[in-house]
Amino acid sequence: MAVLPRIHAPADVRALSRDDLDRLAAEIRHFLVQSVSRTGGHLGPNLGVVELTIALHRVFESPRDTIVFDTGHQAYVHKILTGRADDFAGLRQRGGLSGYPNRAESVHDVVENSHASTALSWADGIAKAYAIKGSIDRHVVAVIGDGALTGGMAWEALNNIAAAQDRRLVIVVNDNGRSYDPTIGGFAEHLDRLRTARSYEDVLAWGKRALRRSGPPGRLVYGALHGMKKGLKDVVAPQGMFEDLGLKYIGPVDGHDVGAVERALRLARDFGGPVIVHCITEKGRGYVPAEQDVADRFHAVGQIHPETGLPVAPSRFGWTSVFADEIVTIGHRRPDVVAVTAAMLQPVGLAPFAKAFPSRVFDVGIAEQHAVTSAAGMAFAGLHPVVAVYATFLNRAFDQVLMDVALHKAGVTFVLDRAGITGDDGPSHNGVWDMAVLRVVPGLHVAAPRDEETLRSALRVAVDIDDAPSVVRFPKGPLPEPLPVIDTVEGVDVLARTAGEGPRVLLVGVGPMAATAVQAAEILAAAGVGATVVDPRWVLPLPAALVKLAGEHDHVAVLEDGSVEGGVGALVAQRCAEAGLTTSFTFAGVPATFPVHATRGQLVEELRLRAEDVAQDILHRVRAGS
Numbered sequence: 259m260a261v262l263p264r265i266h267a268p269a270d271v272r273a274l275s276r277d278d279l280d281r282l283a284a285e286i287r288h289f290l291v292q293s294v295s296r297t298g299g300h301l302g303p304n305l306g307v308v309e310l311t312i313a314l315h316r317v318f319e320s321p322r323d324t325i326v327f328d329t330g331h332q333a334y335v336h337k338i339l340t341g342r343a344d345d346f347a348g349l350r351q352r353g354g355l356s357g358y359p360n361r362a363e364s365v366h367d368v369v370e371n372s373h374a375s376t377a378l379s380w381a382d383g384i385a386k387a388y389a390i391k392g393s394i395d396r397h398v399v400a401v402i403g404d405g406a407l408t409g410g411m412a413w414e415a416l417n418n419i420a421a422a423q424d425r426r427l428v429i430v431v432n433d434n435g436r437s438y439d440p441t442i443g444g445f446a447e448h449l450d451r452l453r454t455a456r457s458y459e460d461v462l463a464w465g466k467r468a469l470r471r472s473g474p475p476g477r478l479v480y481g482a483l484h485g486m487k488k489g490l491k492d493v494v495a496p497q498g499m500f501e502d503l504g505l506k507y508i509g510p511v512d513g514h515d516v517g518a519v520e521r522a523l524r525l526a527r528d529f530g531g532p533v534i535v536h537c538i539t540e541k542g543r544g545y546v547p548a549e550q551d552v553a554d555r556f557h558a559v560g561q562i563h564p565e566t567g568l569p570v571a572p573s574r575f576g577w578t579s580v581f582a583d584e585i586v587t588i589g590h591r592r593p594d595v596v597a598v599t600a601a602m603l604q605p606v607g608l609a610p611f612a613k614a615f616p617s618r619v620f621d622v623g624i625a626e627q628h629a630v631t632s633a634a635g636m637a638f639a640g641l642h643p644v645v646a647v648y649a650t651f652l653n654r655a656f657d658q659v660l661m662d663v664a665l666h667k668a669g670v671t672f673v674l675d676r677a678g679i680t681g682d683d684g685p686s687h688n689g690v691w692d693m694a695v696l697r698v699v700p701g702l703h704v705a706a707p708r709d710e711e712t713l714r715s716a717l718r719v720a721v722d723i724d725d726a727p728s729v730v731r732f733p734k735g736p737l738p739e740p741l742p743v744i745d746t747v748e749g750v751d752v753l754a755r756t757a758g759e760g761p762r763v764l765l766v767g768v769g770p771m772a773a774t775a776v777q778a779a780e781i782l783a784a785a786g787v788g789a790t791v792v793d794p795r796w797v798l799p800l801p802a803a804l805v806k807l808a809g810e811h812d813h814v815a816v817l818e819d820g821s822v823e824g825g826v827g828a829l830v831a832q833r834c835a836e837a838g839l840t841t842s843f844t845f846a847g848v849p850a851t852f853p854v855h856a857t858r859g860q861l862v863e864e865l866r867l868r869a870e871d872v873a874q875d876i877l878h879r880v881r882a883g884s
């Protein structure tokens with residue numbers, strides 16, 4: 259009889275027999291492959307934490323004990339064990355399950371932020387609060403991957419966690435040796451060494467045999483050692499780095515052996531202080547296409563054929579591919595150009611560059627702040643670094659862009675992929691803050707290309723800027739059709755001029771929103787309102803021609819796939835006001851909200867960013883004479 263249908267809450271998992279547990283793990287694995295094949299999602303990471311998550315919910319009593327997941331992309335099993343298996347048909351879809359923990363879904367979910375390396379700080383804060391509130395019997399458990407452990411915040415948290423030996427805080431390191439690629443750096447090598455050490459279980463078993471064979475005194479010693487705060491493993495093979503930090507270490511544990519993980523977690527739970535449980539897992543475990551995926555073990559898949567793992571729809575030539583191609587061309591021409599990635603070499607399109615110039619690409623781990631400041635160092639020493647990250651992840655390196663790159667007028671180029679609304683990856687993955695946040699950085703240049711040619715051009719110009727930071731941002735997904743230029747005004751592309759009676763409208767399309775602006779102009783023309791559509795291509799520094807053009811029109815609409823608060827539209831309005839213009843404005847962009855996961859198209863409609871929405875809003879303003 260199937261076990262999974264009997265699981266509606268963690269208590270059901272705790273009630274299972276040992277045999278049922280193995281069956282449950284197999285059934286969950288089958289379920290994940292069948293379901294995520296249909297919806298897309300983080301299949302590989304979740305196949306790697308099936309047994310680990312089962313053991314977690316058997317040893318700790320969520321929500322009384324608090325379990326937080328770092329990044330949260332590996333929380334599908336947690337969702338299954340907390341009664342949401344039936345909801346997976348709607349994974350990452352509007353109205354369906356989020357691809358990450360989500361408090362609106364369950365009391366068992368805490369951290370909704372999908373940005374890596376934050377879980378230990380969450381755990382430290384929660385543990386401090388429990389201590390102050392006297393809830394000393396509540397445990398806090400943080401599950402963090404080896405990749406997320408390469409992020410600086412994790413080490414800030416470890417430093418604090420180690421400072422309080424009385425906190426019931428368990429750190430479960432889910433060590434599968436990879437982010438997307440194999441995890442890099444000295445710490446990753448340290449984990450490697452631990453990983454290859456004799457397993458915790460083996461050492462325990464050896465200790466039991468060896469000491470017990472030596473008669474009553476040996477048995478006495480084994481009992482004393484096993485009961486010791488430090489535990490046998492540390493006595494036999496103390497784990498230097500963690501021990502030096504003041505953190506007890508238990509492991510390495512076979513993360514696919516429910517019993518072994520349970521035993522290690524129980525030991526950690528009862529220790530009464532901060533403990534690291536080092537679980538060795540395999541990303542994509544139990545699904546051959548994922549296990550054999552050299553690139554990233556099916557880290558994130560679209561819809562696939564479950565039998566083969568092959569994509570249902572072939573991926574189309576997209577924005578990232580254009581960057582991947584152009585940066586190689588630039589690399590041939592410019593030996594000083596180097597590339598920096600934060601553990602996302604393939605997703606950001608740097609694999610061809612790495613193949614062509616293996617010594618000129620640097621994977622710094624999930625460490626965007628380090629990526630930016632080390633790039634400032636590279637620029638100081640005569641290189642032109644190109645830092646390629648997803649737009650949303652640059653948020654955490656704002657100070658480094660401002661104070662290490664811009665303050666020193668460093669020629670660093672930032673390539674921001676997934677800029678704008680991405681949608682199904684949830685609110686923390688939309689890349690909508692970059693233009694508003696970076697707007698205040700002195701000297702910084704920002705390009706928002708609208709198609710392939712303007713992207714290639716922007717990259718070529720950016721790498722030639724050697725006295726200031728430059729940013730080139732583009733969205734996720736397939737390339738739009740090229741938009742022809744009918745005129746230019748002091749470097750600003752004019753894409754359309756339509757006839758009409760009465761007030762004339764200036765439509766400023768930022769990046770791919772230029773296409774929406776052209777469509778909106780056509781709708782306005784049909785309503786008898788004439789318009790000019792322009793695309794500045796470089797939105798920072800703001801071209802003076804935009805103010806001049808605004809002065810020649812009665813109403814200005816700025817369309818941007820980014821925050822409308824403090825965005826490009828706000829900047830255009832400010833410059834117009836400074837020039838004494840009294841032009842009225844329509845601002846089409848993303849409001850200061852966290853849109854719930856949905857497709858990009860659904861969010862564009864929800865946020866009224868379609869051409870028909872923008873045209874309607876403009877007509878309303880123009881006809882109201884405002």
Ligand SMILES: Cc1ncc(C[n+]2csc(CCOP(=O)(O)OP(=O)(O)O)c2C)c(N)n1
Nearest residue numbers: 303372373374403404405406436437601651
């Ligand atoms: C700040 C930040 N940078 C990059 C990412 C993209 N990202 C998502 S998961 C991941 C790899 C995480 O590796 P690990 O922590 O080892 O978890 P695993 O996928 O191996 O379970 C990366 C780089 C992110 N979510 N947050």
Ligand SMILES: CC(=O)[C@@H](O)[C@H](O)COP(=O)(O)O
Nearest residue numbers: 329331372558605676683734
């Ligand atoms: C969890 C995480 O941050 C990444 O896996 C991200 O979800 C990938 O996004 P794309 O699928 O857009 O590359």
Ligand SMILES: [Mg+2]
Nearest residue numbers: 403404405436
């Ligand atoms: Mg990993």
